[in-house]
Amino acid sequence: MNSGLYRGHVVHQRLRPRAHRLRYGLFSLLLDLDELDALHGGLRLLSVNRGNVLSFREADHGDGSAPRLRDQVDRWLATAGLQAGGRIRLHTMPRILGYAFNPLSVYFCDRPDGQLQAIVYEVNSTFGERHRYLLAVSTEQAREARAGGQIAQRCAKRMHVSPFIGMEAEYAFRMRPPGDADGGRLSIGVDVHDEGGPLLLATHGARRFPLTDAALLRALLFYPLLTLKVIVAIHWEALLLWRKRVPFVRRPPPAVESLTVAPSDPRP
Known part of the structure; x- marks a missing residue:
């Protein structure tokens, strides 16, 4: 199967105006959106669109424009003038005991070839x-990327995320896409730049394991209540930044559009 389980860690390094660093371990799933039915029927600990110890719900992703997440992604690709119908893999964290919060999920979209x-x-x-x-x-x-290199991409920030980072910022993505072999590595880097240069450096590195009940059970034992810890950690780190007197940014009105389409590098 194209789907797999990943175990690794996330590191955030804030550079200005006060240095701040965090590191935590996590596990995640790489789900081929064409394999959801097979995963739902083939695993005891993981269900799709139903409750379980671990679950994946399509409604937790996308924009709700179609019942099937696959159909939504194909629509986004068509909007960007790209080909629909190829393999789509989603890297995300599952719900654990019904709860999940994913700061970032990543879709890898192939052409039909x-x-x-x-x-x-x-x-x-x-x-x-x-x-x-x-x-x-x-x-x-x-x-x-097939030769083991990284894909570098940039895009202007369009949604308010952190109360300590303004909207006049740009994301610089550094991606080493996942392979299909167990033991392979996945690397995701997201750097935030503003008019003063690099502001925040975030990296996620993980190793692939087969998506089996045994592997899921080990991940649960090693990272218990992971998704709850993520949301608690976000607010705890925000408190630490506030105590370091990092300037607070007021939340602007939400963006009208929920999809930003950009080339691989929008800069001239």
Whole structure:
């Protein structure tokens, strides 16, 4: 199967105006959206669109424009002038005992011939807002990624996420896409830049394991109540930044559009 389980860690390093660093371990899933029915019937600990110890709900992602998440992603690709119908893999955390909060989920979208053509970064805020950034992947970038290289992409920030980062910022993504072999590595980097240069550096590195009940049970034992810890950690780190007197940014009105389509590098 194309789907798999990943175990790794996340590191955030804030550079200005006060240095701040956090690191925590986590596990996540890489789900082929065409395999959801097979996963639902083949695993005891993980269900799709139903409650279980672990669950994946399509309604937790996308914009609700279609019942099937796969159909929504194909629609985004068509909006960007890209080809629909290829493999789509979603990297995200599942619900645990019915609860989940994913600061970032990532869709890897292939052309029908199997070549990676776009990456969609789906960002959730603690204010209940969600925004997607669809960035095209060039043929050269896809070729370099298959050879083990990274894909570099940039996009202007369109949604308020942190009360300590303003809207006049840009995301710089560094992506090493996942492979299909167990033991392979996945690397996601998201750097935030403003007029003063790099502001926040975030990296996620993980190793792939087979998506089995045994692997899920080990992940649950190693990272108990992971999704609850994520939301608690977000608010705890915000408190620490407030105590360090990092300037607070007021929340602006939400963006009208929930999808931003950009080329692989919008800068001249």
